[in-house]
Amino acid sequence: MSATDDRPVAANSVRDVVLTDNEQGTFGGRVQTRFPPEPNGYLHIGHAKAITVDFEIAKEFGGVCKLRFDDTNPDTEDTMYVDGIINDLAWLGYPVDTPLFASDYFEQLYEWAELLIIEGKAYVDEQDGETISEQRGGYGNPGVESPFRDRPPEESLGLFRRMRAGEFADGSYVLRAKVDMQSENMQMRDPIMYRIRAADHHRTGDAWKIYPTYDRAHGQSDAIEGVTHSLCTLEFDSHRELYDWFLAQLPLTAPAPRQTEFARLALTHTITSKRKLLKLVEDGHVDGWDDPRMPTLSGLRRRGYPPESIREFCDFIGVSRTNSRNEIELLESFVRTRLNKIALRRMAVLRPLKVVITNWPTGDDGEPIVEEMELVNNPENEADGTRLAKISRELWIEHDDFRADPPPKYYRLTPGREVRLRGAFFVTCTDFETNDAGEVTQVNVTYDPATRGGTAPDGRKVKSTMHWVSADHAVDAQVALYERLFSAEVPGDETGDEFDDLNVESRELLLDCKVEAALSDTSPGQVVQFERLGYFAHDLDTPMLFHRTVGLRDEWANIQKRKG
């Protein structure tokens, strides 16, 4: 997905590595990548970057990218997540027919483990986890070799086979690689290769009693699949040495895959830790994994983010080794740019205020007449055509669009002022009514029949144009407005606890909205622009419930913010 316009192509440190490999013929020009999620949670915006890096690099060089589930830890994994991930991937634009599973390689991995034992490169340790951890030493401190490190291979082999047979309890034995207890790289201090787990695996059930660790399984799964470029995030940098070590012990015929790291995506006002996302769900701060406030792909989908805009964003931010945090506003700008082109315009009144056109004509039956106005569906795309909307004597307008006592620079309706009702008429406010609390309950206006369609024959101008819906023809709707889920740019930056920055008012549900009739034809998931308000996504399940995807740029809001 390289840039097609005159924009400079975003940096891509991974591309540079592939380019170099191709020049040097490391893999004979082959490029194969993989996206390797663990099925223990749903995909989020951070994964979207990894996904585009993995898939787009492969595409760019005429290679393939496969989806492989790294399902080596039965305790946390579930088929539900497998399905969810495949689903989200397809929505993002990367459909996968035949996912791969690390668990399919368990037998091969096991055989290679026996090989290492026989060659004296792995041994069974029977110390407890705490002891092993202590012996690992610390940064700058030497490691201590396990008393079982030089156990004869035959003995280790016997023990390892009994581990597999299920003769031992969880945690009683582990298989360790015999690497270097004095290495400056902690990953190399005899890492665990296999541990005993009595758990039920989501695919292999109880067939296995022992499970390989990530470091043990990952690189070798890559090798089994023929991966050339194993792309991952920066925190695995220190694992690369181990990744290479394991592969170097194997009787591989093809060149070993190469691990290359890049910086993970971080966004302001957003968390992407799976554990904390799960906590948001479990503690009821959000409705679920697909709550529109969640940074999950399913949440963004419900929120109305076009998948293309996420891909364009990922392409734009580039790939580098610099730890950074992108502004959520940048992502939103891609959403707006895309939606501006494709979203149909509609009129919706979120906080209705009654307007009466006092000089509106009456028909022969004594009732106010009803007229139909032709409205443009999308000024950015003439092919979207027009629609008809009914108008009569009584209307709803936005509460914010009238002020009895207007502040400076207020262009909207106010006593004595003439404004335009979008695509309809010019109206002038004559007076208004209030309740006991002094709140405005109704605005009375007169209209100028000569301005039908929205232009004055005499060429006079108005300062502002407002959206409206006919009171008799409006449809009821509910609208969810969203603020950032975390109020701080970097959640937890002050206190260390992200949840201290949780915005408890991140959702405002408006139950009594009045929208134009055409909106009842909106399909589930469709995103439209409510004119002057923003982009809104029709809920996937509940009819006439709309989620604000993102607001429009709002100059007036900025003016008020500066004052306030």
Next chain:
RNA sequence: UGGGGUGUGGUGUAAUUGGCAACACGACAGUUUCUGGUUCUGUUAUUAGGGGUUCGAUUCCCUUCACCCCAACCA
């Protein structure tokens, strides 16, 4: 504390072998407009600090500092 990684505007990313610091978002000012939207224009940086080599340094050298990652039988 040992090792590894990274530092370019408010933010993110660019800048052949050293040669006018570019693009986008945001902000601000203006323009256009039947959306305070859109469009278009302008403004917004002595490249972490210090020193050195050079006619010339974001780029090469030395040095200081800051931030991130690593001591799970998680991935």
